[in-house]
Amino acid sequence: MSQTYKKKLIEVAIPLEVINKASIREKSIRHGHPSTLHLWWSRKPLATCRAVLFAQLVDDPSEHVESLLADPDLRNLAERELSKRLQKREEAKAAGVSISGEEKPFTLSHMIIELERQRLFDIIEELVVWENSTNEQVLERARVEIRKSCGSELPSVYDPFSGGCSIPLEAQRLGLAAYGSDLNPVAVMIGKGMIEIAPRFKNRAPIHPGGAERNHYRNAEGLAEDINYYGQWVRKKAFEKVGSLYPEVDLGSQNGKAPVIAWLWARSVPSPDPAFSDVYVPLVGEFTIIIKTGQEVWLEPVVDKSRKTISFTIRRGGSKAELEIAKRGTKVGQAAFQCLISGAAITANYIDKAAAAGKMREMLIAIVAEGKKGKAYLSADDAPQLQAAKDAQKLVQSGAIDVQHLEAPCRGTFASNAQGRAYGFYKFRDYFLDRQLCGLSAFSDVLRELKKQVFDDAVQGGFQAYHSGLSAGGAEAEAYAEAVTFYLALALSKLADRGSTICTWDSSRGSLRNTFSQQGIAMTWDFAEGNPFSDATGSWKSCVGWITKVVELLPISQSGSVVQMDAQSCKYPTGTITSCDPPYYNNVGYADLSDFFYCWLRETCRLIYPENFDVITTPKADELVATPYRHGGKDAAEEFFLNGMRIALTNMAKNGSRDEFPTTIYYAFKQNEIKDEGISSTGWATFLQATIEAGYSINGTWPIRTEMSNRRTAAGNNSLANSVVLVCRAKPTHAEIISRSEFSRALKRELPAAIAELQAANIAPADMPQSAIGPGMGIFSRYRAVIESDDRPMSVKTALQLINHELDEYLGGIVGEFDADTRFAISWFEQNGMAKGDYGTANSIAQARGISVDSAKHAGIVESAAGKVRILKREELANDWDPVTDSHATIWECCQHLVRQHEKSGISYDTALLLRKIGSGKADAVKDLAYCLYDICSNKRKDAKEATSYNALIADWTELTREAAAIHDVSGERQTAMNF
Known part of the structure; x- marks a missing residue:
């Protein structure tokens, strides 16, 4: 071909x-x-x-x-x-x-x-x-x-699933015209903020009063400065509206008054004990406020049964037993608590029914303020603070605060709870305290007033007084006023993320967590309300600061554009190449989650981009994810997803792919899916099937790690990669049809060399199965069809199984290249691990390799005594072993000593020195053995801990080799060496 x-x-x-x-x-x-x-x-x-x-x-x-x-x-x-x-x-x-x-x-x-x-x-x-x-x-x-x-x-580069706009942004950074589209209007706003708006005002000086202090402003630095300036203007105006709801606390005559940075709350329900049914009891996950050793701050509940009251006092320090109790709060299960006043159990079902009946309340349990000498922690009995919360409630109930935009039904974690519990969360309004609604609404109102102020200042600052806005392609006063307002609307969206009753207090850092601390909304029982007018984390000042810094550093060398469009029908610009990150099956419910932000963005951004905010919530019906509740069940949801993805990829193959360039598609997957089913998993197979049926040949697959790990080396752990990049090209129209046997022969002929290349590139053993899919599927997908013996086309799932089999054959074939002692050790380890076995069996295995057990014993690989044989553990190997002086050094021994040193000190001089002593002649064989032993540990012996050690060594191999090459001789002198 x-x-x-x-x-x-x-x-x-x-x-x-x-x-x-x-x-x-x-x-x-x-x-x-x-x-x-x-x-x-x-x-x-x-x-x-x-x-x-x-x-x-x-x-x-x-x-x-x-x-x-x-x-x-x-x-x-x-x-x-x-x-x-x-x-x-x-x-x-x-x-x-x-x-x-x-x-x-x-x-x-x-x-x-x-x-x-x-x-x-x-x-x-x-x-x-x-x-x-x-x-x-x-x-x-x-x-x-x-x-x-x-x-x-x-x-130009086009991403039809632009989402967070990472791909178009990086295309722009590389000097390419960047385009993107997404069905979700929140994603579209992110994209516009990333690549479309800032380039219109490149190198322009700021226009705010007293601005333009420098002679030259690069990229969007002037715009960023104005965002920061007008952000403070907005803060001042918002405080004039609702500042009285955020009173300071009195810390005493010596410390004076201080701003509150957080109010700590707990949800409460009536006690299930009939004797105390009129008492609302708190649901608290933990009573700790600060957990740092020696600086502990926690809440001690004070219960008065005779008066039927529950209050809290601030405690500092305490015994080990007291602190352990404080860490547990009143929680006794995932959503189960113990009643503080009666000791009765409070079940999840009881809580949900109470919330549905309007009997879930919020109880203020502590206050955190920013004093002159650091944070101060106060009990919740401060009268002005309690009154401020009541005043906010009155404002909302009177209708003075408009919350109509939050009346849309929410479908977060609560509404889709497996047990059907909603805990009282039915509308987006339910996520917020009354004071949070007042604060966020005040900022939203001021943002709608801001545009005129910026427009007037822009005209004074040299912009033309044109009334052509951003949506019309404007780049003068009206558009600039909208740009500043737009970015501050994103700051408001961030403030909402830090300003709901889902936010919790991080006792390890003494700060506020945001609503979306994970890819979803999880129920919180005790929560933290931040002060938007403070200087702490989660305040308006902090949110504006994040936005300002991003805009200041945006790469705006080329133009960019993001539009709202479905990937199945989007229009690709002429001459574009495509790189995209489509949603994977049902990992994330983007539309349901983004409604949380859409409700707030719509209030401001619909004045700038009305075409993107003409509905109450984000589009759901055409969202390309498999959501069972939306499609009437799991099977129907899967069929919807696969059909839609096939259409979207077909559109991409026909209209978004140039012959000169490949297309790249990121595929995210669930760890347990690959763990349970291997590379022929249903998720892999169905996505690849859709890609091939869309008209693509798959020429490569590269496993990408995108998540942090708490292990010693992030790339060295035994977990799978988080995404795979598929490298695709449009399949030629004259592609042939071949038989299963012809396909098998092609795999045997071509795949070993490709796997050897992947090994040479130090692909981690954990990622090898996914990497091998690339060349394997490259063979499969270059044909129009592979025909089974019964004349049916071979499925992708079957092809994946054959590719995996060839990978196993290849790794098994490497064993024959090692010295006889190492081959014996591999066979014995595969059968027995580190356990003892009969001498007779061991000697038979050894003799089949032309040696005896005594040879392996002399090599320092095994222990043989009392008719039993076992592999020596790494910690049992001689500490003074030196590959230079060992006359019977085997690849097994070299590998185990190197793994032991790497486990001890990672990428260090000692590990590199050992690799240097082993020498380049044996080093490649040591690496091959690590691949083989990983495969044995992971797939045959199911020993994840042992597999991790070999995976980690390969993951660090390039750096170790580089370090080894810098060692001139084995005496330890550090010099630059030309080769290793």
């Missing part, structure tokens, strides 16, 4: 380990990170998107061998490197040591491709570092490579 396009880097190799580590690290970066502009669920790390787009656009060096050979400097470097490699191979053969990939041809062409590919990898390694995301030198190096591969006419 002839190839009419140039292969791109992503179709051959990418520095996956570097990308994964940068992506995981990015999760811990907050201030100024674009993800903090507005919450969106399951968005992909920018580092991943940046690297994937670069590799999707840049040619693989194998497409330019002749021109590369014509470069004298590169040719000379390749000749020197080739000579060293060939010498190393000969030395290894003379020593009787097998080298991984020995059959791979070593030619000048191959070497020059490898060197040039590494140069591109080095660009990616710089590109994915967060601190380089605004480094124009680094970005320009990447842009130069893209222009070299794409010519003078750079393609």
Whole structure:
């Protein structure tokens, strides 16, 4: 089958380990990170998107061998490197040591491709570092490579599932025109804020009174400064409206008055004990306010049964027993509590019925203030504070605060609870206290007043007095006023996230958690109400600060556009390439969750983008997720999802794919799905089936890790990747039909070499099955069909099973390349693990490999005594072992000593020194053995802990090799070495 396009880097190799580590690290970066502009669920790390787009656009060096050979400097470097490699191979053969990939041809062409590919990898390694995301030198190096591969006419990038807008944003950062679309209006607003609005005001000075103190403003720095200025203007005006509801507390004559930063509340229901049925008792998950050792602050309940009262006092410190009780609160189960006044059980069903009858209330239990000497903690009996809460209630009940926009029904965690419990949450209004409604409404009202003020100041500041707004493509006074208002509307949305009764108090940090601390809304029993007029976390000032910093750092080198449109019918711009992150099945209910923000954004943004806010809630019927309640059951929901995804991908293949470039599709999956079913899981199979039926061939799959881990090395743990990037091209119309046997032969012929390449790239063993799907499905999907013996087309699920079988065959075949003692140890370990077994059986296995048990014992691999044999554990190996002086050093021994040192000190000088001593002749074999042992531990012995050790070693292999190469000799002298 002839190839009419140039292969791109992503179709051959990418520095996956570097990308994964940068992506995981990015999760811990907050201030100024674009993800903090507005919450969106399951968005992909920018580092991943940046690297994937670069590799999707840049040619693989194998497409330019002749021109590369014509470069004298590169040719000379390749000749020197080739000579060293060939010498190393000969030395290894003379020593009787097998080298991984020995059959791979070593030619000048191959070497020059490898060197040039590494140069591109080095660009990616710089590109994915967060601190380089605004480094124009680094970005320009990447842009130069893209222009070299794409010519003078750079393609535009389109994401039909733009969501949090990570992909279009990174396309824009790389100098490409960026487009996106999404059915959800909240996602569309995020996209506009990311790539569409700020470029219209590039390099313009701020217009606020007293502004423009600098001579030059880059990118959106002027806009960011105005957002911050008018944000404080909004705060002042809002405080004039409702400031009286947020009184300060009196800390005494010496400390004076202080602003409250949080009111701590507990939900309460009537006691289930008939004797105390008129007493509302609190439902408290924990009484602790600060849990830091030596600085503990907690609430001690004071119960007076005779007066039927419950109050709380502030305690500091206390005995171990007291603090343990404080950590438990009154909770005795997932949604079950103990009545403080009677000791009776309060069940989840009792609570839900009480809430449905309007008998769930809120009880103020403590106050946190910001004093001159730090945080102060007060009991809840402060009269002015209690009165302020009552005043807010009166304002809402009188109708002075308009909450009509919050009357839409909510369908969060409560309404979809498996037991059918809603706990009184039926409308979005139910998520908020009355004072929270007053505060948020005040800011919303002022934002609607803001536009005129900014318009007048913009005209004074040099903008033309045009009344053409953002939706009409304007870029003068009216549009600028709308832009400032728009970004502050996003700040209000953030304030709502920090301003509901779902927010809790983080006793480990002494601060407020937000509503969406997870991908959903979880019921909270004791919660925290923040003060929007304070300076603490979750305040208006804090929310505006997050927005300001993001806008200031936005990359606006090119134009961008995001529109509201269904992926099944979206219109792709001419000449675009596609990269997208579609929703996966039922992982996240985007529409249901985003309604929480839509209710607030609609009040302000419908004046700017009326076409996106012409309905009460976000669109649901056409949302491409499998939601059973929406479609009448699980099966109907799955059918809806698969049919819709097939149509969307077909639209993409026909209209959003250029012949010169592959398409990249991110596929997120549930960990337990792959764990239970392997790579032929239903989720994998159905999504790949839809992709192939849409007209794509799958040329590659790259597992991407996007979540932080609390293990020693995030990339080294034994968990699966969180997403896979599918690399696809439109299938040729003249594709052939082949039989099952022909497909099997093609797999055996082509897959081993592809797996060897993945191993050479240090793909972690845990990710190898997903990575192997790429070349395997590349074979399967390049044909129009693979026909079974009964003339039925082979399913993707069957193809995946065959690919997985070939992977197992390959890993099993590696065993034959090791020394005899190592092959014996592998077989014995596979059968017995570290347990003892009969000497006779062990000797039979050894003799089949041309050795005896005594040979393995002499090698320091096994213990043999009293007719029993067992593998030595790593901690039993000799501490003074040295591979340089050991005359009977085996690959097994080298691997186990290296794993032990890596477990002890990770990527360290000691680990690198040991690898250096093992030497390059054996190092590749050690890595191969780690792959084999991971497979045995993970799939056959089901020993996850042991598997993790081998996975971690491979995950750190590149850095370890680099460190080893810096060691000049085994005496420990640190110098730069040319090769390892």
